[in-house]
Amino acid sequence: MTNADRPGNRDRRTVAKAHEPIALLAALVRIDSTSGTPGERMVLHRVARWLADHGVPHVQVADGTCGPYLFAQSVDGAGGGLLLATHADTVPVTEPTQWRYGPFDAVVHGDDLYGRGASDMKGGIAAAAAALAHLARLRIPAALVVTVGEEIGCVGARGALERVRRWQPSAVIVPEATSGQIKLGHRGAVWLDVAASGVAAHGAQPQAGHNAILALAQAVLRLNHAPIKEHPLLGKETVNVGVIRGGVKPNMVPDQCVATLDVRIVGTDADHIVRWLLTLPDIVSVTAQMSLPAVWTPPTHPWVNQVNPIESGADLTVPYFTDASVLCAALEPGVPVVVWGPGDVSTMHCVDERVELARVRAAVDDYVAAARVSSS
Ligand SMILES: [Zn+2]
Incomplete structure (x- = not known):
């Protein structure tokens, strides 16, 4: 037992660590996980280690039929809670000399962390992992899946389908880049x-x-x-x-x-x-x-209204597709699926890709709150 683990200090320290996703984000950006490279698996194991170190009881990196995937649960047993659906891979860096900072250096300038995958979607993975660690402590059921090969056609998500089906989520958030705004679907x-x-x-x-x-x-x-x-x-x-x-x-x-x-x-x-x-x-x-297939949840869905009521006139879609197109096949009819993450669509796949750290931290709170609604 370390000094910080002594009973008097324990709660405060655990909450602070569970809410601190930035170190994990930086560690993930330092791994080149271009689709189809060994870095994808390295990201899965790095996330798995972080989750286990932060008290998440059920963490598994499995070999699916379409590549490895990570599946973690905040509590043991059956599902019925929120699923956070992320991917480990990124698009390649094609013009490294044009970057302001090295694309795998995870440099923080102002409140932005720069690097390939910062927005798409290692900021989302880090926020989701931190939320899961906090939910484990609260004993609220939730799960995290991290797939590979998303950027080359969502190929890895197919391997995780059966695992997601067995857990049977009551709601799904895909933490892709939406600048922190809830989006209800995509083509x-x-x-x-x-x-x-x-x-x-x-x-x-x-x-x-x-x-x-x-x-x-x-x-x-x-x-x-x-x-x-x-x-x-x-x-x-x-x-x-x-x-x-x-x-x-x-x-x-x-x-x-x-x-x-x-x-x-x-x-x-x-x-x-x-x-x-x-x-x-x-x-x-x-x-x-x-x-x-296209993915779409109606703005009138009760879960959406409880989690984050939609403002009229807001743009409710994202321009890109996500793993949700594949994972939907594992869901019961009517389970809400939204895209909601800390990154910014304007820097995804671009030179100087970056993510605002305040948004990553805010996403942790959003996911914890959404998990409470999803398990009630
Ligand atoms: Zn993505």
């Missing part, structure tokens, strides 16, 4: 490979063939006529042509060309877009590489 995303076929010929006689690049170009130029849907709060669906691949050599008429579209959807699938694409001339196949 889903479907990435479609659209293939056009043609007839190969010698480049000196293009009229003898049928050019697949030109055929696909015609289809792509018609995308503004695609039958997109609209949701009263999530807004309109969009289609972006992100990648196009076709042709072999300048002197050959290409017989194949493929474009990859990023379709942001307001429902559960992009089948209406797929059907329309297949009616276009020369389009021979449309294949989904990734399909994530």
Whole structure:
């Protein structure tokens, strides 16, 4: 027993430590956890160690079918409380010399901590971990999941689905960057490979063939006529042509060309877009590489009103997708899912990514309060 652990000092010290997520945040930012690298697992183990050191009774880093994940509970036994759903990975650093401070140095300037992942979403992990430690002390049921591979299509969350289903949360907060404002959903995303076929010929006689690049170009130029849907709060669906691949050599008429579209959807699938694409001339196949449904909780949901009543006129959505698109499959119908975290969307994935430390600390209190509501 250390001096600080003696009974007289214990309560005050535990509360202070449980509320101090900044040291954990700095430690996590110092780990390069770009998607698909060993740093993802290092983050999981660093968080697991922090939780165990801070009295969280049930902490496990498991190997799911889609990579490792961390699952921790504030009390043993069944669920019925708040789930905080986070991810360990980040996008890569592509221009390290343009950063004001080293992207893995976790430098604090003013009230901001700088570094890759500070906003997306190590500030959210640190706040969620600190909240869970406090909830463990209060014996209020809550859980934290940390996944990998979120930035490359939420691939790791699938491995954690069964664990989340068994715990069965009564509410879910995704602590992604919302500048501390509660957001009620986001559009889903479907990435479609659209293939056009043609007839190969010698480049000196293009009229003898049928050019697949030109055929696909015609289809792509018609995308503004695609039958997109609209949701009263999530807004309109969009289609972006992100990648196009076709042709072999300048002197050959290409017989194949493929474009990859990023379709942001307001429902559960992009089948209406797929059907329309297949009616276009020369389009021979449309294949989904990734399909994530939209997520939406009504502003009138009683849990939302208890936790943080919505101001009229507020923007209730985030522009990006989250692991919630995958984890929703494990939830009972009607379980509220919100995005609510300390980071700022304007610095996510950017040079000089940073997070305001006051927001990280405030998020701890928000999550503790939300867990109280979720378990009552
Ligand atoms: Zn994120």
